[in-house]
Amino acid sequence: xxxxxxxxxxxxxxxxxxxxxxxxxxxxxxxxxxxxxxxxxxxxxxxxxxxxxxxxxxxxxxxxxxxxxxxxxxxxxxxxxxxxxxxxxxxxxxxxxxxxxxxxxxxxxxxxxxxxxxxxxxxxxxxxxxxxxxxxxxxxxxxxxxxxxxxxxxxxxxxxxxxxxxxxxxxxxxxxxxxxxxxxxxxxxxxxxxxxxxxxxxxxxxxxxxxxxxxxxxxxxxxxxxxxxxxxxxxxxxxxxxxxxxxxxxxxxxxxxxxxxxxxx
Amino acid sequence: xxxxxxxxxxxxxxxxxxxxxxxxxxxxxxxxxxxxxxxxxxxxxxxxxxxxxxxxxxxxxxxxxxxxxxxxxxxxxxxxxxxxxxxxxxxxxxxxxxxxxxxxxxxxxxxxxxxxxxxxxxxxxxxxxxxxxxxxxxxxxxxxxxxxxxxxxxxxxxxxxxxxxxxxxxxxxxxxxxxxxxxxxxxxxxxxxxxxxxxxxxxxxxxxxxxxxxxxxxxxxxxxxxxxxxxxxxxxxxxxxxxxxxxxxxxxxxxxxxxxxxxxx
Numbered sequence: 001x002x003x004x005x006x007x008x009x010x011x012x013x014x015x016x017x018x019x020x021x022x023x024x025x026x027x028x029x030x031x032x033x034x035x036x037x038x039x040x041x042x043x044x045x046x047x048x049x050x051x052x053x054x055x056x057x058x059x060x061x062x063x064x065x066x067x068x069x070x071x072x073x074x075x076x077x078x079x080x081x082x083x084x085x086x087x088x089x090x091x092x093x094x095x096x097x098x099x100x101x102x103x104x105x106x107x108x109x110x111x112x113x114x115x116x117x118x119x120x121x122x123x124x125x126x127x128x129x130x131x132x133x134x135x136x137x138x139x140x141x142x143x144x145x146x147x148x149x150x151x152x153x154x155x156x157x158x159x160x161x162x163x164x165x166x167x168x169x170x171x172x173x174x175x176x177x178x179x180x181x182x183x184x185x186x187x188x189x190x191x192x193x194x195x196x197x198x199x200x201x202x203x204x205x206x207x208x209x210x211x212x213x214x215x216x217x218x219x220x221x222x223x224x225x226x227x228x229x230x231x232x233x234x235x236x237x238x239x240x241x242x243x244x245x246x247x248x249x250x251x252x253x254x255x256x257x258x259x260x261x262x263x264x265x
Numbered sequence: 266x267x268x269x270x271x272x273x274x275x276x277x278x279x280x281x282x283x284x285x286x287x288x289x290x291x292x293x294x295x296x297x298x299x300x301x302x303x304x305x306x307x308x309x310x311x312x313x314x315x316x317x318x319x320x321x322x323x324x325x326x327x328x329x330x331x332x333x334x335x336x337x338x339x340x341x342x343x344x345x346x347x348x349x350x351x352x353x354x355x356x357x358x359x360x361x362x363x364x365x366x367x368x369x370x371x372x373x374x375x376x377x378x379x380x381x382x383x384x385x386x387x388x389x390x391x392x393x394x395x396x397x398x399x400x401x402x403x404x405x406x407x408x409x410x411x412x413x414x415x416x417x418x419x420x421x422x423x424x425x426x427x428x429x430x431x432x433x434x435x436x437x438x439x440x441x442x443x444x445x446x447x448x449x450x451x452x453x454x455x456x457x458x459x460x461x462x463x464x465x466x467x468x469x470x471x472x473x474x475x476x477x478x479x480x481x482x483x484x485x486x487x488x489x490x491x492x493x494x495x496x497x498x499x500x501x502x503x504x505x506x507x508x509x510x511x512x513x514x515x516x517x518x519x520x521x522x523x524x525x526x527x528x529x530x
Contacts, residue, residue, distance in 0.1 A: 111523045111526055112521055112523065113515075114515075114516065115513050115514075115515045115516060116515060117515075123523075124526075125526070126526065127526045127527070127528055128526075144516075147448065147449055147518065148449065148518075148521070148522060148523075149414035149418060149449050150522065150523075150524075150527040150529060151527075153414060153415075153527075153529060154526075154527045154528045154529060157528055157529065157530075158528055173445075173448055173484055176441065176444070176445070177444070177445040177448060177449075179441070179442070180438075180442040180445035180446075181445075183412065183438055183442060184412055184414050184442075219438055248380045249380075250378075250380045250381060250382075250383045251379065251380060251409075253412065253413075256377055256413070257413060258376045258377065258413075258415075259529075259530060261376055261389075261390070261391065261392045261393070261419075262392070262415040262416075262419045262529075263392055263419045263422055264415060264418060264422065264524075264527075264529060265422075265524055
């Protein structure tokens with residue numbers, strides 16, 4: 001059961017949503033896949049100086065960025081998961097939208113906000129979701145969610161084959177740790193990260209590490225992008241592999257869990 | 266609050282408990298630390314052809330291996346955590362014993378048995394424990410337990426500063442994944458592995474990967490041994506670092522958990 005998954009690694013210009021969308025159009029020339037993952041906050045940039053600044057760039061889940069991506073999804077017949085500054089009433093979320101050829105499918109609002117994001121965004125209050133996107137069951141988490149093993153675990157136990165992981169990484173550990181996330185859950189993971197530097201706040205220079213990647217359930221890195229260039233990549237994956245939680249005749253990573261003996265609250 | 270932790274990486278001769286203990290004595294010459302971790306099944310070797318064979322080499326938790334290590338612990342004034350084929354009535358466990366200058370302190374019976382271990386051992390039916398060993402709170406897990414994020418998480422949430430991890434690793438991923446375990450829980454981890462090859466069963470050659478290591482709560486590998494030599498190492502760690510779950514002014518890795526939104530059963 002093959003499925004083609006890919007990512008775009010971009011370098012947004014802070015605050016210029018239209019330029020950043022147009023740049024994506026350019027990066028997507030010739031892109032063919034079943035699922036495309038774009039970075040966290042891919043149209044706006046990351047380093048908001050205030051909640052008001054984020055609010056000025058926020059859109060509703062049915063806004064122009066969703067329209068833009070849905071048109072592309074129809075045109076290319078694929079599903080897209082992408083970061084969005086989402087406004088809902090007075091709330092602002094660091095969200096990912098999920099869209100496809102038939103229009104908007106859903107969204108996820110980041111539940112583990114990183115550092116000063118807590119001054120900018122409201123935290124999501126719904127579990128990370130899993131969507132049926134064609135033959136694949138795709139779970140969504142955003143960037144810093146990786147640091148909490150419960151996020152990927154919850155998605156995998158909710159039957160995700162693939163974890164789509166829009167990111168804006170500034171710390172070094174995530175690309176390597178996503179290998180552990182795939183090994184422990186036997187899922188695929190697509191981390192779509194950005195590159196470039198933002199220094200909009202004095203004394204706070206953010207260097208984004210790129211290294212967008214696709215990892216398989218055996219912990220193999222199928223593709224990993226550079227740390228400093230805009231790029232795209234597509235790889236073919238085998239969904240059956242992610243549904244096989246056995247690693248040998250005696251061990252099934254889900255059935256072997258000793259839920260009665262864990263202390264996780 | 267400094268604490269010196271170390272490991273021995275040995276190459277046991279299968280079934281020759283006395284020779285293996287004597288070898289440890291040799292490897293421990295000049296060893297000075299507060300906590301020593303020895304590999305899983307360090308006196309017996311790993312590849313039992315049958316449960317009967319394991320039973321023949323099994324000892325009670327107060328048996329000669331514990332006596333041997335306790336004498337050493339008294340002599341050197343340190344705590345020791347080490348693998349043992351433990352017999353208790355008709356049951357046989359893949360255990361780790363915990364001893365110190367004042368005698369036996371406790372044990373842990375492996376709860377996630379790997380592959381054909383399921384034909385040899387009974388699975389433990391108690392949660393992975395945490396012991397106060399001097400100023401340190403030390404949790405114990407064994408080898409394949411690493412693959413289940415719940416094990417290290419349970420220990421960390423039970424206030425472990427350090428995870429002692431006796432191992433006999435044959436797959437390649439654990440040393441790297443233990444970095445993730447330390448990053449997600451902000452604990453130290455001491456993986457004591459073995460080296461050498463066992464081919465006691467036709468068609469089943471086991472090559473143990475060594476690479477015993479100590480990792481800190483920031484994911485730094487403080488020391489990592491070779492993949493093919495007997496070795497020991499000691500490093501000084503700072504327990505306060507493991508009790509600080511904050512990674513920046515806004516994020517505390519324990520307080521930020523969204524237990525209400527996880528689906529882990």
